[in-house]
Amino acid sequence: MARVNHGNLFQHAIECAAAERLSAAGTGLRLVATHAMAPYEGVTGTARPDDERVLRELLGQVACLPPEGADAAPHAVMRAYARAGARVEHYPNTAELLAALVGRDQLSGVLCETRPEAVAALAQAWTGSPLRIVPGSWRDHLDELLPPSPAVTPWLFCMDPYTWRHQGERKREVLGGDLAPSDLEGLRPYLAAHVKGEQPGACLIFVYGLDPSHAGGFRRGVLALADRLGVARAVVGVAGPEGTRHLGAILASDADLPSLVAEAWDGMRSTLGLA
Ligand SMILES: C[S@@+](CC[C@H](N)C(=O)[O-])C[C@H]1O[C@@H](n2cnc3c(N)ncnc32)[C@H](O)[C@@H]1O
Structure with a gap:
């Protein structure tokens, strides 16, 4: 069960905006x-009625679109929600x-998941x-997770851990669904292999409910990773519960992509009145 909050919308709005741009040439998209x-x-209820209200309202608007209206929806994530039939009770991953947005037959790549029941449902959906x-x-x-060599399609490497841990807060074996600085270090050669390929692409990393100290640590970690990889970057965010923030890192081989995606998110955030 996912939770109803701005985090779902935040993550998926950014992923859809990036995917739409990367797949514009029509040569497919490799998703990790x-x-x-x-x-x-x-999606379950939340302790924050406002978070739930925003997502419910947006999905309600999308559900009212006539079938041909999906194409005219102003944001990539709304077009994807409409085509995927997204509802709070039936919320897409x-x-x-991305299949709804760019075409199911356009996607290749790898989906990693730990829960056996989710793995079985994924295997059925992508047979x-x-x-x-x-x-x-x-x-x-x-x-x-490594890309094929030579790479033949643009790539999108998406990470959606629960939250960010400072180094030493948890040992590797209990990091589970969280992310830590050692993970960014471990990922670097694998992301470098993507960046070195002939195809453009982006790595998107989302972490949720960060207090200012954890937000600073995440920001420093992803900016240092981007610099080591030699890629363009932006860090975007939205208010989370109790003064925390949800943050997203956009690292891309194309110099313009992080700012274009960040602008798309800022436009949507202000339309929805999110802080
Ligand atoms: C927040 S949900 C991800 C939501 C998803 N990215 C989406 O499309 O909205 C987290 C998922 O990651 C899975 N998960 C947690 N730790 C993991 C790990 N170390 N490796 C792979 N999957 C993991 C959980 O079982 C859960 O299904």
Whole structure:
């Protein structure tokens, strides 16, 4: 069960904006999702009625669009929600939203997931597709996330851990669904392999509910990673519960992509009145 909050909207708005740009040439998109989730899950209630209201209202607007209206929706994530039939009780994961946005037959890549019931649902949804399901923790399957050589499609590497931990707050074996500085260090050679390929692409990393100290640590960590990789970057955010922030890092081989995606999110955030 995912939770109803701005985090779902935040993550998926940015992923859809990036995917739409990267797939514009029509040559397909290679998706890596390290925390895939089942294709659709109901989302539970939240302690923050305002968060739930925003997502419910937006999905309500989308549900009222006539079928041909999906194409005219102003934001990529709204077009994806409309085509995927997103509802709070039937909320799509990243792969379903991108399939709805860019075309199911355009997607290849890898989805990593630890929960057996979600793995089984993913395997069923993607039978016969070049999108492979990898059961288990992404940390144990890094080699399987590597791009083909030569790379033939643009790529999108999406990470959706729960939150950011400072180094030493948790040992590797109990990091589970969280992300820590050692993870960014471990990922660097794998992201470098993507960046060195002939195709453009982006790595998107989302973390939720950060207090100012954790937000500063995440920001420093991803900016240092981007500099080591020699890629363009932006860090975007939205208010989370109790004074925290949800943050997203956009690292891209194309110099313009992070600012274009960040502008798309800022436009949507202000339309929705989110802080
Ligand atoms: C917040 S949900 C991800 C939501 C998803 N990215 C989406 O499309 O909306 C987190 C998912 O990651 C899975 N997960 C947690 N730790 C993981 C790990 N180390 N490796 C792979 N999947 C993990 C959980 O079982 C859960 O389905």
